[in-house]
Amino acid sequence: MGQLSQVVLDGIVLGGFYALIAQGLSLVFGVMGVLNLAHGECVLIGAYLAWTAQHYLGIDPLVALPVIMVLGFGFGWVLCKTLVGRVVERPPLMSLLLTFGIGAVAQGVLLRLFSSTPRVTTTSYSDDVVNVFGLTIPTPRAFMLLGAVVILVLTWALLNRTRVGRSIQAAAQNKAAARVVGIDIGAVYAIAFGIGIALVFAGGTLLGSAQGFYPFLGPLLTMKAFAIVVLGGVGRMTGTVLAAMVIGLIETMLASYVPSVGTGLGIAAAFILVVLVLVVRPNGISGGKQVTAGV
Amino acid sequence: MSSGTPTIGTAPHQKAADRLSAAPARGLASSRFADPRLRAGLFAAGLAALLVTPAFGLNNSALLLLSTVFMWIGLTSSWNIISGFTGYVDFGHGVFFGIGGYTAGLLVTHVDMPFWYTVPLAPVAGLVFALLVGYPLLRLRGVYFSIAMLGAFMAMRELALVFRDFTGGSGGIIFKAVIDRTLFYYVFLGIAVAVVLGTVWLRRSQLGSSMLAVRENEIGAEARGINTTAVKLTAFCVSGAITALIGSLWAYQTAFIDPAIMFRDILLINLALMVTLGGLGTVWGPALGATVFILLRETLWGTEGEDFLLFFGVALIVVVLVLPKGIVGSLADRAHLARARRAGKEDGR
Numbered sequence: 289m290g291q292l293s294q295v296v297l298d299g300i301v302l303g304g305f306y307a308l309i310a311q312g313l314s315l316v317f318g319v320m321g322v323l324n325l326a327h328g329e330c331v332l333i334g335a336y337l338a339w340t341a342q343h344y345l346g347i348d349p350l351v352a353l354p355v356i357m358v359l360g361f362g363f364g365w366v367l368c369k370t371l372v373g374r375v376v377e378r379p380p381l382m383s384l385l386l387t388f389g390i391g392a393v394a395q396g397v398l399l400r401l402f403s404s405t406p407r408v409t410t411t412s413y414s415d416d417v418v419n420v421f422g423l424t425i426p427t428p429r430a431f432m433l434l435g436a437v438v439i440l441v442l443t444w445a446l447l448n449r450t451r452v453g454r455s456i457q458a459a460a461q462n463k464a465a466a467r468v469v470g471i472d473i474g475a476v477y478a479i480a481f482g483i484g485i486a487l488v489f490a491g492g493t494l495l496g497s498a499q500g501f502y503p504f505l506g507p508l509l510t511m512k513a514f515a516i517v518v519l520g521g522v523g524r525m526t527g528t529v530l531a532a533m534v535i536g537l538i539e540t541m542l543a544s545y546v547p548s549v550g551t552g553l554g555i556a557a558a559f560i561l562v563v564l565v566l567v568v569r570p571n572g573i574s575g576g577k578q579v580t581a582g583v
Numbered sequence: 584m585s586s587g588t589p590t591i592g593t594a595p596h597q598k599a600a601d602r603l604s605a606a607p608a609r610g611l612a613s614s615r616f617a618d619p620r621l622r623a624g625l626f627a628a629g630l631a632a633l634l635v636t637p638a639f640g641l642n643n644s645a646l647l648l649l650s651t652v653f654m655w656i657g658l659t660s661s662w663n664i665i666s667g668f669t670g671y672v673d674f675g676h677g678v679f680f681g682i683g684g685y686t687a688g689l690l691v692t693h694v695d696m697p698f699w700y701t702v703p704l705a706p707v708a709g710l711v712f713a714l715l716v717g718y719p720l721l722r723l724r725g726v727y728f729s730i731a732m733l734g735a736f737m738a739m740r741e742l743a744l745v746f747r748d749f750t751g752g753s754g755g756i757i758f759k760a761v762i763d764r765t766l767f768y769y770v771f772l773g774i775a776v777a778v779v780l781g782t783v784w785l786r787r788s789q790l791g792s793s794m795l796a797v798r799e800n801e802i803g804a805e806a807r808g809i810n811t812t813a814v815k816l817t818a819f820c821v822s823g824a825i826t827a828l829i830g831s832l833w834a835y836q837t838a839f840i841d842p843a844i845m846f847r848d849i850l851l852i853n854l855a856l857m858v859t860l861g862g863l864g865t866v867w868g869p870a871l872g873a874t875v876f877i878l879l880r881e882t883l884w885g886t887e888g889e890d891f892l893l894f895f896g897v898a899l900i901v902v903v904l905v906l907p908k909g910i911v912g913s914l915a916d917r918a919h920l921a922r923a924r925r926a927g928k929e930d931g932r
């Protein structure tokens with residue numbers, strides 16, 4: 289029993305991180321209809337930024353986090369204005385190919401700069417653990433969960449309680465109508481993309497001190513985020529969080545209960561789950577809405 | 584690839600066919616290659632030249648380069664059937680390449696089957712996988728299908744890595760090597776010719792038109808009585824089976840497989856890049872894109888250096904932004920435009 293609750297706790301911690309990066313993917317896809325295949329690479333850019341700040345300047349990742357998120361917003365904004373924004377109105381294939389290309393470039397640059405050696409952002413609390421009701425979490429993972437929760441709550445508030453957030457939602461619901469009421473769609477795209485990238489940069493920062501990362505991790509993260517978005521339904525934050533928890537739990541359970549091979553099966557499990565769900569409900573767990581609607 | 588609102592009285596697949604006849608095949612036809620006999624003659628002459636080429640004492644590296652080109656023509660043209668014709672862009676198509684290679688590898692090591700017996704079984708494995716995965720996934724529209732296939736690709740790589748007692752894990756499987764470049768030259772040439780001619784036939788067949796109808800307007804196609812599920816699944820199975828076949832042959836040629844090379848990401852980027860460069864959804868585009876790309880890479884790049892990801896990524900971005908319709912698509916557009924102008928003049932405008 290003790291072991292089970294420990295596994296569940298680990299799953300929830302992992303799920304928190306997944307929720308954060310999946311929310312970024314879901315937001316961009318919901319608003320722009322662009323499925324960002326460079327998503328995982330963006331997580332890694334965040335992780336490497338935090339690592340660089342810590343390694344060369346001695347700045348704690350949690351202190352650097354807000355700055356990295358601002359950088360993430362800027363990076364996303366520029367990326368949208370220069371490249372991604374050009375293909376939004378074109379067939380989805382074009383944005384897929386484009387973000388696929390961006391992902392490859394990011395991977396190439398990260399390899400060049402940091403080599404393929406795995407890195408971990410070491411902090412003063414790297415080896416500490418937190419005790420919760422007799423269960424233990426390494427402190428960096430506790431911060432990962434905490435950070436994810438705080439950032440997701442703030443994102444929810446931003447999307448639902450501010451003018452900018454409501455513009456984003458309006459654009460996601462009906463682009464033509466949003467234009468009619470005077471919303472600058474191009475600006476909304478850039479802002480939404482910026483927020484999405486800020487979220488994944490934050491995810492990367494938090495992940496970087498909790499576990500090792502390397503340039504080839506990107507597609508893996510993209511896949512996990514995608515599986516969560518399909519399971520949870522696009523543009524539904526509660527759905528995303530729940531699905532993230534499910535994927536996180538499955539992963540930790542596989543790792544602890546399936547001897548020797550369990551740890552290597554994260555994607556396979558997520559993928560099989562996605563296929564099974566789609567067999568039963570072609571429109572995702574949230575059902576009802578057409579997945580093609582893009583909202 | 585934009586689909587307008589369906590016009591009343593025009594069948595969607597008819598519309599697609601009209602649109603497409605303006606694109607690749609007749610696009611070229613309208614220019615110098617108007618006479619189909621001339622085109623067939625040119626094709627036969629080129630083929631004859633390629634058939635006798637090895638007799639002229641090419642060295643092994645030249646033969647390898649040419650057979651690589653042929654292999655990629657086979658891969659791109661088969662990818663084009665699902666991604667270009669039906670519009671369901673398969674971003675994980677490398678999964679079939681890996682399945683083919685592993686089918687051969689596992690049969691050779693576990694059952695001790697002679698390699699050439701495994702060759703017909705590899706496409707069968709690809710077909711079965713395509714059926715199993717395609718049935719649920721092809722119900723997903725657009726980007727969902729694309730990335731779900733990427734998931735299938737990564738999942739199979741994980742499985743190949745993890746079940747090491749069965750697959751050899753990251754240690755891989757070593758074949759008995761047969762180093763016969765000329766043999767593989769002819770094998771891959773045969774596959775390339777078969778797939779390209781198959782595509783030519785498909786493009787003119789009812790089935791091919793139905794695929795284009797699915798791409799242009801799936802709901803419309805369904806309304807016209809096209810069994811869209813069957814059409815998509817057929818395209819996917821054919822495409823997957825051919826890729827699995829090529830994968831098994833490549834594995835045999837290389838004499839070694841492991842998850843990292845049979846399920847390699849770069850294959851996915853290469854496919855997307857070559858086909859987009861040549862012209863997605865056109866008949867000759869994939870073959871042209873593969874040839875141009877590999878020869879360019881060979882002359883400009885030499886071997887795959889450490890920055891090859893960077894290079895491919897930038898190339899893909901540039902192609903998407905500058906040449907989204909590919910070489911064949913852009914030429915066809917231009918020919919179409921010229922024809923329209925001529926027609927305009929004849930009308931006295």
